Amino acid sequence: MNSYGTGGGPTVEWAVVDSVIGPLLLAATGAGLVNVSFHAHPAVRAAVLDRLRTRFGTEPVEAPGSARLMEPVREFAAYFAGGRRDFDLALDWSLTSGFHREVLRELASGVPYGTVVGYGELAARVGRPEGAQAVGAAMGANPLPVVVPCHRVVESGGGLGGFGGGLETKRQLLALEGVLPQPLF
Template identity: 55%
Template sequence: MTDTPARPPAWTPRETPIGPLLLAATEKGLVNVVFHAEGRTIDRALARLSARLGAEPEPAESLPAQPPPDEHGPTPAGHLATAVAALDRYFAGSPGPVTVPLDWSLSGGFNERVLRALAAHVPYGATVGYEDLARRVGEPGAARAVGVAMGSNPLPVVVPCHRVLESSGGIGGFGGGLETKRALLALEGVLPQPLF
């Protein structure tokens, strides 16, 4: 568990072409993206965040986006606004990276190393194999561990685990569901758009 932040984490739901997402942020940056964010999924995600971050997340609309004049630094709600704008551009087909400050406190060790390498070195419209990603972090032969890291990704879409494919060319697994992975890869031009 991390130290309790000065400001509570903030969260907001967001409708997207791949379904509703829950976005959560701390003062450091975007900390969590959750697929299928409805009902119990939101409740469970917020309970996990509260336990992991040591503070109960609050709805973004109840928090100021800008810090009070006597305080400095970004706010959780401000990071959410940045993330929402970046994701809106992404889902509109903008080929640039989703750039938003990230809080890595829900990841660590090997998993964090792999996720950081993925975020930094596999751009929009590109893909990488599990084995290649393992080599990039200096762990050749750790392809299965890379798969575990992808499954633990607290920041899907933004940290693009959908871009990691099997060496055989197969699509591989995906925490948001294979249809979601196909839709993201189609959006980026890696796969053809579905006919209907």
């Protein structure tokens, strides 16, 4: 498929994949994976596709077997099966900018699998030690959760903090990485 869609913007291809935390919508452009959305049931899927349509000015194309999505789908499956700790994907950062992008890039490169970081510590790492709340906003706006591991950001007192995918999803991801015990049932 060419790199530009019918509206003149870049082609955005998407697919819904099953995972141990529920269905995920993965979307990619020619530059790389651009969006990961949790709980990709019909209403959520429609809202995500509407945001992508508005942002890129083109109709997202459902393409579950596309070359753009093949590697992300494979890496997500390996991650959830416990066979992958890091993602090695091209990322399209166009859905984030400024301070949010800076924080998310630091998170992606500086908080490895099986570890956590506090909101305040992450703020200090990007030169804004007073910016814990701003880091929280960046986590909430993360267009690439799991790959850019916002689930690894916790409160300084040990609380889980918030999570766009829901606290149960955050608990499941941290348990998968060995940070929290597996749920009993």
